[in-house]
Amino acid sequence: MSTISSRMAVAVHVLAYLAWRRDEPVTSERMAGSVNTNAVVVRRIMGSLRNAGLVSVQPGVGGGAQLAREPQDITLLDVYRAVEEKEELFALHSEPCRHCDIGSNIRQVLQGVFCQAHQAMQGVLGEVTIADVFRQVQVHGGGCGGAARELVDELVGAQAHHA
Amino acid sequence: MSTISSRMAVAVHVLAYLAWRRDEPVTSERMAGSVNTNAVVVRRIMGSLRNAGLVSVQPGVGGGAQLAREPQDITLLDVYRAVEEKEELFALHSEPCRHCDIGSNIRQVLQGVFCQAHQAMQGVLGEVTIADVFRQVQVHGGGCGGAARELVDELVGAQAHHA
DNA sequence: CCGATCTGCAACCGGTCCGGATACAAATGT
DNA sequence: ACATTTGTATCCGGACCGGTTGCAGATCGG
Numbered sequence: 001m002s003t004i005s006s007r008m009a010v011a012v013h014v015l016a017y018l019a020w021r022r023d024e025p026v027t028s029e030r031m032a033g034s035v036n037t038n039a040v041v042v043r044r045i046m047g048s049l050r051n052a053g054l055v056s057v058q059p060g061v062g063g064g065a066q067l068a069r070e071p072q073d074i075t076l077l078d079v080y081r082a083v084e085e086k087e088e089l090f091a092l093h094s095e096p097c098r099h100c101d102i103g104s105n106i107r108q109v110l111q112g113v114f115c116q117a118h119q120a121m122q123g124v125l126g127e128v129t130i131a132d133v134f135r136q137v138q139v140h141g142g143g144c145g146g147a148a149r150e151l152v153d154e155l156v157g158a159q160a161h162h163a
Numbered sequence: 164m165s166t167i168s169s170r171m172a173v174a175v176h177v178l179a180y181l182a183w184r185r186d187e188p189v190t191s192e193r194m195a196g197s198v199n200t201n202a203v204v205v206r207r208i209m210g211s212l213r214n215a216g217l218v219s220v221q222p223g224v225g226g227g228a229q230l231a232r233e234p235q236d237i238t239l240l241d242v243y244r245a246v247e248e249k250e251e252l253f254a255l256h257s258e259p260c261r262h263c264d265i266g267s268n269i270r271q272v273l274q275g276v277f278c279q280a281h282q283a284m285q286g287v288l289g290e291v292t293i294a295d296v297f298r299q300v301q302v303h304g305g306g307c308g309g310a311a312r313e314l315v316d317e318l319v320g321a322q323a324h325h326a
Numbered sequence: 327c328c329g330a331t332c333t334g335c336a337a338c339c340g341g342t343c344c345g346g347a348t349a350c351a352a353a354t355g356t
Numbered sequence: 357a358c359a360t361t362t363g364t365a366t367c368c369g370g371a372c373c374g375g376t377t378g379c380a381g382a383t384c385g386g
Contacts, residue, residue, distance in 0.1 A: 001167055001168060001247035001248065001249035001252075001343095002165040002166070002167070002168060002249075002342085002343060002344080002372085003165070003249060003251060003252060003253060003254040004164055004165070004252060004253045004254060005164060005165060005254060005372080005373065005374090006254040006255060006256045006373085006374080007373090007374095008253055008254075009253065009254060009255045009256045009269075009273050009277075010256050012269070012273060013256065013259060013265060013266070013269050013273075016265050016269060017265045020264060020265055027331090027332065027333090028332080028333075029332085033260060033263075034259065034260045034263045034265055034266045035256055035259055035260070035266070036256070036257070036258045036259050036260050036266070037256065037374080037375080038374080038375055038376065039332095039333095040334095040335090040374095040375080040376075040377090041374065041375070041376095043332095043333065043334070043335090044334095044335090044374095046333090046334095047333095047334075047335090057332095057333070057334095058332085058333085058382090058383080059331090059332050059333040059334080059381075059382045059383060060331065060332055060333080060381095060382050060383025060384055061330065061331045061332070061382095061383055061384040061385070062331080062332085062383080062384065062385095063331075063332050063333070063382085063383070063384090064332075064333090065333095076276060084164035085164065086164035086165075086166060088166060089164075089166060089167060089284070090166060090167045090171055090172065091166040091167060091168060091169040091171075091172060092169060092172045093169045093172045093173050093176065093198055093199070093200065094199070095199045096176060096197065096198055096199050097196060097197045097198070097199050100196075100197045101183060101300070101301065102176060102179050102180045102183055102197055102300055103176070103197045103198070103199070105299075105300045105303050106172075106175070106176050106179060106296075106300055108303070109296050109299045109300055109303075110172050110175060110176075110296075113239060113287070113288070113291050113296070114172075116287050117284045117285075117287040117288055118284065120283040120284050120286060120287045121252075121280045121281065121283050121284040122280075123283060124276070124279050124280040124283045125276070125280055128276050133269075133272050133273075133276075136268075136272045137264070137265055137268040137269055137272055138264065140268050140271070140272075164372095165343080165371085165372060165373080168343080168344065168345090169344085169345080170344090170345095190360090190361065190362090191361080191362075192361085200345075200346080201345080201346050201347065202361095202362095203345095203346080203347075203348090203363095203364090204345065204346070204347095206361095206362065206363070206364090207345095207363095207364090209362090210362095210363075210364090220361095220362070220363095221353090221354080221361085221362085222352075222353045222354060222360090222361050222362040222363075223352095223353050223354025223355060223360065223361055223362075224353095224354055224355040224356070224358095224359065224360045224361070225354080225355065225356095225360080225361085226353085226354070226355090226360075226361050226362070227361075227362090228362095327386100328385100328386090329384105329385090329386090330383100330384090330385085330386105331382100331383080331384080331385105332381100332382080332383080332384100333380105333381080333382075333383100334379100334380085334381080334382095335378100335379090335380085335381100336377105336378090336379090336380105337376100337377085337378085338375105338376085338377085338378105339374105339375085339376080339377105340373100340374095340375090341372105341373085341374090342371100342372085342373085343370105343371085343372085343373105344369100344370085344371085344372105345368105345369095345370095346367105346368085346369090347366100347367085347368080348365105348366085348367085348368105349364100349365090349366085349367105350363100350364090350365090351362105351363085351364085351365105352361100352362085352363080352364100353360100353361080353362075353363095354359100354360080354361080354362095355358100355359090355360085355361105356357105356358085356359090356360105
């Protein structure tokens with residue numbers, strides 16, 4: 001399956017970084033160093049985040065990016081909507097046969113179920129903020145344990161982590 | 164964003180078709196006609212569904228595919244797992260910088276949140292069966308109204324359909 | 327005003343995935 | 357035998373993605 005692009009992961013990483021360096025502008029070069037990618041890739045994503053009003057960017061000497069909102073006011077759903085322009089998570093097959101009982105109606109049914117599934121996913125993202133992510137990253141500084149587990153359990157309840 | 168491939172939609176379509184023609188084997192050619200695609204594409208997907216134990220297929224004259232379970236015993240989550248071999252919905256960026264406070268821990272946190280989001284999506288799919296899909300397709304035969312809306316409201320509650 | 331720094335953006339490349347198409351071997355029933 | 361049907365390998369073209377280069381524009385300091 002083609003996954004949701006890593007732009008989402010990079011964007012959250014960068015925003016957590018900006019929450020860490022809340023006071024000073026950070027250059028794309030520095031962020032690229034932390035993410036381990038190319039500065040242009042970071043700038044492309046920053047463009048999306050800027051359009052969504054999540055960061056403010058300043059060119060020129062001493063420039064860089066800063067959060068445009070408090071970290072607790074940016075959810076991962078905001079980020080998702082900013083960097084993934086697609087509105088549908090599941091692709092539908094085009095033009096099923098209209099002359100047969102299944103083909104003529106399947107699209108509507110699929111669209112409804114797939115939309116619900118997509119929204120359930122977005123609901124989880126909407127419950128987690130950049131502040132949550134940043135705090136968990138800090139709490140578990142240097143560790144390799146269940147940081148994620150604790151965060152999600154705390155925020156979205158106790159569904160099994162890998163089942 | 165790259166969507167989940169249309170194999171999912173095609174698989175559900177085909178399974179609903181097989182639920183409709185519950186008694187007789189259906190050839191890939193006929194299914195391809197209803198889906199409006201190539202017969203080989205259908206056979207590829209049938210291979211995944213067969214490996215997952217959802218259908219049984221017979222080659223040769225008079226052959227074709229049939230459901231291997233009752234339609235109400237096949238959920239869309241079964242189908243999803245059969246045709247989408249990927250286990251993670253969100254891609255992570257590879258090798259974030261281990262020497263900085265953010266990069267060294269971000270992966271665990273992201274992995275946890277993304278896993279929860281993925282499971283929320285799968286939870287919705289797990290609540291809908293091929294029998295549900297087939298029934299809704301039949302009930303709204305020829306119509307163009309809110310078939311999907313009624314199905315999902317009935318099955319997963321009254322979340323807004325496009326908000 | 328000049329030069330260094332930094333963003334913004336366009337262009338291109340290579341890799342991957344996907345759906346469509348063709349071809350052919352194997353299985354099956356008559 | 358022969359027609360039918362599946363199974364599979366192979367190739368193609370298009371889309372997307374991340375990485376890279378190049379360059380114009382903005383900004384600040386001397």
